Amino acid sequence: MKILxxxxxxxxxxxxxxxxSLECCIELEKQNNNNRFKILNDTRDIEQLLxxxxxxxxxxxxxxxxxxxxxxxxxxEIYDHPKDYQLVVAPYGGTxxxxxxxxxxxxxxxxxxxxxxxxxxxxxxxxxxxSYLTSPFSKSADSSYLMVWDGGTFPLIYFFDPxxxxxxxxxxxxxxxxxxxxxxxxxxxxxxxxxxxxxDELSIAGKIMAxxxxxxxxxxxxxxxxxxxRELQPSSSKSQNLPNIPYQFATKFIRTTRNMNYRDEDIIxxxxxxxxxxxxxxxxxxxxxxxxxxxxFCYSGGAALNIKWNSKIRETLNLNTWxxxxxxxxxxxxxxxxxxxxxxxxxxxxxxxxxxxxxLKKRKVTTDHTGDWKSIECNIPRLAKILFxxxxxxxxxxxxxxxxxxxxxxxxxxADATTFQMKSILNSIKQREEYRAVAxxxxxxxxEEIFVPGGSDPYMLYEHRVKKEWTLxxxxxxxxxxxxxxxxxxxxxxxxxxNLLIEYxxxxxxxxxxxxxxxxxxxxxxxxxxxxxxxxxxxxIWSDNLLFYTENQTDSLxxxxxxxxxxxxxxxxxxx
Numbered sequence: 001m002k003i004l005x006x007x008x009x010x011x012x013x014x015x016x017x018x019x020x021s022l023e024c025c026i027e028l029e030k031q032n033n034n035n036r037f038k039i040l041n042d043t044r045d046i047e048q049l050l051x052x053x054x055x056x057x058x059x060x061x062x063x064x065x066x067x068x069x070x071x072x073x074x075x076x077e078i079y080d081h082p083k084d085y086q087l088v089v090a091p092y093g094g095t096x097x098x099x100x101x102x103x104x105x106x107x108x109x110x111x112x113x114x115x116x117x118x119x120x121x122x123x124x125x126x127x128x129x130x131s132y133l134t135s136p137f138s139k140s141a142d143s144s145y146l147m148v149w150d151g152g153t154f155p156l157i158y159f160f161d162p163x164x165x166x167x168x169x170x171x172x173x174x175x176x177x178x179x180x181x182x183x184x185x186x187x188x189x190x191x192x193x194x195x196x197x198x199x200d201e202l203s204i205a206g207k208i209m210a211x212x213x214x215x216x217x218x219x220x221x222x223x224x225x226x227x228x229x230r231e232l233q234p235s236s237s238k239s240q241n242l243p244n245i246p247y248q249f250a251t252k253f254i255r256t257t258r259n260m261n262y263r264d265e266d267i268i269x270x271x272x273x274x275x276x277x278x279x280x281x282x283x284x285x286x287x288x289x290x291x292x293x294x295x296x297f298c299y300s301g302g303a304a305l306n307i308k309w310n311s312k313i314r315e316t317l318n319l320n321t322w323x324x325x326x327x328x329x330x331x332x333x334x335x336x337x338x339x340x341x342x343x344x345x346x347x348x349x350x351x352x353x354x355x356x357x358x359x360l361k362k363r364k365v366t367t368d369h370t371g372d373w374k375s376i377e378c379n380i381p382r383l384a385k386i387l388f389x390x391x392x393x394x395x396x397x398x399x400x401x402x403x404x405x406x407x408x409x410x411x412x413x414x415a416d417a418t419t420f421q422m423k424s425i426l427n428s429i430k431q432r433e434e435y436r437a438v439a440x441x442x443x444x445x446x447x448e449e450i451f452v453p454g455g456s457d458p459y460m461l462y463e464h465r466v467k468k469e470w471t472l473x474x475x476x477x478x479x480x481x482x483x484x485x486x487x488x489x490x491x492x493x494x495x496x497x498x499n500l501l502i503e504y505x506x507x508x509x510x511x512x513x514x515x516x517x518x519x520x521x522x523x524x525x526x527x528x529x530x531x532x533x534x535x536x537x538x539x540x541i542w543s544d545n546l547l548f549y550t551e552n553q554t555d556s557l558x559x560x561x562x563x564x565x566x567x568x569x570x571x572x573x574x575x576x
Contacts, residue, residue, distance in 0.1 A: 001345060004060040005337035008076050008087070009068055010202065011329035012040020014049050016060075017337045022352040024053055025326075025334055025403045029524030030358055030411075033531055036522055037202050037329075042079040043111055053358075057111060062344070063118040065089050065109070066126055066336045073104075074123075080110050093124030095156060095169045100125045103343055121339040123332065124148050124156070124301075129342055130335025131300035132160060135322040138349035143294040145170075145287060145319070150301030150328075152177035152200070155279065157286050159293060162348045170290055173282025175233050176245060176275065178303035181205045183246035184271060187254060189264035190433070198247070202302075203522070208268065209306055210436050213480030215269030221262055225274040228252050276309055280316050287317070296320045300335075302328040304461075305405065307485050311462045315453075325354050325459035326404030334403070354459065355410055355494075357401030360543065361528035373533050376557065378547035380496070384503035385560055386540065386547070387513065391416045393426060394540040395518045395532045398496055401525055406460045407517035408487060409441065409497040411525035413538060415476070415514040422476035422514055429537035431521045437485060440477035443501050443511040444488035450474070450512065451486055460487045474512050487515060 005015040013027040026049050028038045040046065050057060057063070067090030068074035074089045090104040100122050107117040127148045137144050141162045149155035154175055159168045179200035185191050185208045186198045232249055297319040304310065304327035314321040324331055334352075341347040378386075387394060393415040402408040413430075415422050415438075423438050439460055440451075448454030451464035463483040466474065477484045489497045505511045518526050526532050529548060532541045541548040549557060 001062075002060050003062045003064065003337045003340055004055070004057065005064045005066070005333040005340075006040070006046070007066045007329065007333040007336070008039070008041050008078070008089075009066070009329070010037040010039055011332065012038055012045075013330065013333045014040075014046065015333035015337050016053075016055060017341065017350070020341065020347045020349070020351055022334065022337075022350060022356050024356050024358075024400075025331075026053060026358045027330055027401075027403070027524065030401050031524070031527055033520055033523045033527065036524055038524075041076060044079075044081065047112065057116065062340055063109065063116060064336045064340050065106075065118055065120045066332045067091055067093065067104075067120050067122040069123075074120075078110075083110075085110060088120075090120035090122045092151075092153070093122030094153070097158075097167050097169055101129075101167060101339075101343065103339070119340060119344075121336060121343075124150065124153065126332050126335030126339055127300040127327075128158065128160075128298075128335075130331055130338045131298040131322065131324050131327065132162070133338040133342060133348065133350040134324045134334070134352055135296070135298050137296045137298070137320065137322065138162070141348045142296055144296035144298050144322075145294055147173075147283070147297070147299045148301040149178045149299075149303035152179050155282075155301075155303070157283065159290060162342070171282075171286040173286060174275070174278040175229075176249075176278075178301060180246040180249070180275070181208055181272075181303070181306070184250045184253075185211075185268050187250045188267050192264070195247075195251070205302070206305065207433065207436070208272070209308060210433075210479070211265070212269045212272045212308065213483075214435050215263065215265030215267070217273055218262065218266045218270045220260070221257070221267055221270040222274055224253060224257055225271060228256065229274075229278070272308070276312055279309060280312055283313065283317065294319075296322070298322045300324065300327045300331070304328070307461060307463045308483075311464075314462060323459075323461050324404075325402070325406060325408070325461065327461075328405065330404045354403055354408060355400045357403050357410075358527065359400050360397055360410075372551045373541075373548050374551065374554070375546050375548045376561075377545060378542060379545055380499045381503045382561065383542050383547065384500055384507060386557075387414065387416055387504060388507040389560055390553075390556055391419050391422075392540060392553075393422075393429070393514075393538045394542050395526070395538050396496075397518060397526060397529060397532065397541065397543045401527075404459075406487075407515065407519075407525060408459065409489070409494050409515065411518050412515045413518050414441075414500075415516075417474040417476045417512045417514045418508065418510060420475045426514065426516050430516065435480060437479040438477060438514050438516040439485045439487055440474060440512045441487045441489055441497060441501065441515045443498070443505065444490040446511045447486065447488050451484065454486075455488070456490075457486050457488050458490075458493050460485050462486070473510060476514050477512065 003017040015025045016023040070091040076087045104120045109116040128146045143161040146158045154172045157170045182204040464486045539550045
C-alpha cells in the first residue's frame with residue numbers, strides 16, 4: 001500500500017507513505033530557492049517533485065488531496081497544460097465531527113492529459129489526525145485530547161480514542177482565529193500598515209513573537225483588551241470562522257485608547273500575554289468540564305509555532321504534550337496521508353523522521369573551485385576547531401532537509417554561542433531585524449545544566465530560560481526576555497550535529513552552538529551548496545566532510561590545519 005498526499009495551496013508539498021512509514025515529504029519552498037509558503041497548484045511542479053524523487057503517479061494505490069476553504073466542498077485553481085481547471089476538494093472543516101472526518105471521493109484530477117480519481121479530507125482533520133499519528137501516544141493507541149488552531153478558525157478541542165474510533169468535539173477555548181496575531185499587530189509598531197491593506201500575512205507571526213520581548217506588559221492595556229473582547233465575543237461557539245473579529249477588535253481598541261499614548265511595543269507585548277491567558281484558561285475549563293479523561297494532549301495548526309504559548313500549555317496543563325515539528329500547513333500533506341492510513345487502513349501510528357525532506361542536490365562543486373571558493377577535506381573535529389578558533393558562521397548542509405519551518409541542523413548556519421556580537425552578525429547577514437532571535441543547539445544530556453526546564457526538545461517548539469550562571473557564557477542565543485528556543489541533540493536524532501557538539505565541547509567546555517536557517521531572506525532552505533555560495537552571506541560551507549571557503553580565509557585555515565590534529569576520541573564522552 002503506497003499513498004501520495006498533495007498539499008496544493010500555500011506551503012505546498014507532496015508526501016509519500018509506504019505501508020505505515022513516511023518515505024518523504026518534499027516542500028515546494030525548499031526547491032530552487034523558492035519563496036516561502038509557495039503554492040503547489042501547477043502540475044509541472046508536481047511532476048518535477050515526483051520525478052526528482054523517482055516516483056511516478058501510476059505507482060500509488062491512493063492519491064489524497066488536502067481539503068481547502070469552502071462550505072460543502074472546497075475548490076483549488078489548478079494550472080495545467082494545456083487547460084487550467086478548478087479542482088474540487090473537501091472543505092476546510094469545523095465542529096461537525098461527521099463532516100470533519102469524512103473521506104470525500106472525487107475524479108477530476110487532470111495530470112499530464114489523464115484524469116485520476118482521488119480522495120480528500122478536511123484541512124482541519126488532517127491537522128488533527130496528523131498530530132496524533134506522529135505522536136508517541138499513537139504507538140500504543142492511547143486516547144488524547146486534540147487541539148487545532150489554524151488560519152481564521154477559532155481553536156477547537158476534541159477528545160480522541162482510536163481504540164473506540166471515537167472523535168468528540170468538546171469546545172472552543174477562545175473566540176479568535178489564529179490570524180488575530182498577524183492582523184491585530186499590523187496596526188502597531190514596525191508592522192503598522194494602512195488599515196485598507198492589512199491581511200493575514202503568514203510571515204509576520206514569527207516576527208511578532210520575537211518582538212514581544214521588546215515591550216513591557218501593561219495592566220491598563222490588558223484591562224482594555226479584556227473589556228473589548230467581552231463586548232465582541234460571539235454568543236455561540238458554533239460560528240467557528242469569523243474573519244472580521246480580529247479587524248473589529250483592533251479598530252475598537254485603537255478608538256478606545258486613542259488618547260492614552262501607550263507605546264506600540266507595550267501594546268504588542270501585552271496583547272500577546274492577553275491571548276495567552278485566554279487560551280490557557282479556556283483549555284483548562286474545557287478539559288476540567290470533560291473530566292480530564294486523558295493524560296495526553298496533541299496540538300497542531302499554524303498557531304502551534306508560537307513557542308511561548310506552547311511552553312505555557314506544556315507547563316500549566318501538566319499533560320503529556322505533543323506538537324509535531326511541522327504543525328502548520330507544511331505538515332498538511334503528511335496529515336492528509338495519515339487520514340487515509342487511519343480511516344481506510346486502520347493504521348493508528350506513523351513511522352516517521354523529521355529529516356525526510358528533499359535530499360541535498362549534488363552539483364559539480366565537491367572538488368572543483370567555483371569562483372572565489374575553494375574546497376578542502378574537513379572532518380568533524382576540524383570543523384569544531386574552525387568554529388571555536390575563528391568564531392565565524394558556517395553553513396552546514398547535509399543529507400535530507402528537515403520537514404517543517406525550523407532548520408534543525410541539515411540546512412543550518414552554525415556559529416559560536418560565546419561571542420556577544422554573533423546574534424547581530426547573523427541577523428545582519430540574513431537581512432533580519434536586530435531583535436530577531438537565533439537558537440541554541442545543545443547536547444541533550446547537558447541541557448538541564450544550562451536551561452530551565454531543559455530536557456529533551458529536539459524540534460525548537462518551546463522556549464527555555466537560560467540559567468543565570470550561563471548568561472555570560474552563551475550570550476548569542478539569549479533573547480531580549482532571557483529565554484531561548486532550544487534544540488537538543490543526541491546520538492540518535494542527528495549524529496553529525498551530536499559529534500560536532502562533542503568536539504566543540506572538548507575545545508570550549510561549552511556544549512552549545514548557535515543555529516539559524518540557511519536560506520535567502522524570505523525563501524526556503526538552500527537546496528544545494530551552490531546556492532549558499534551565490535548567496536555569499538558566510539565564508540565557510542561544510543557538507544559531508546568537505547569545507548568550501550572563500551579566498552580570504554586561506555591563511556586562517558592554513559594556520560588551523562597546520563596545528564597538531566587531535567584524534568577523534570568519543571569514548572571519553574560516552575556519558576553525554
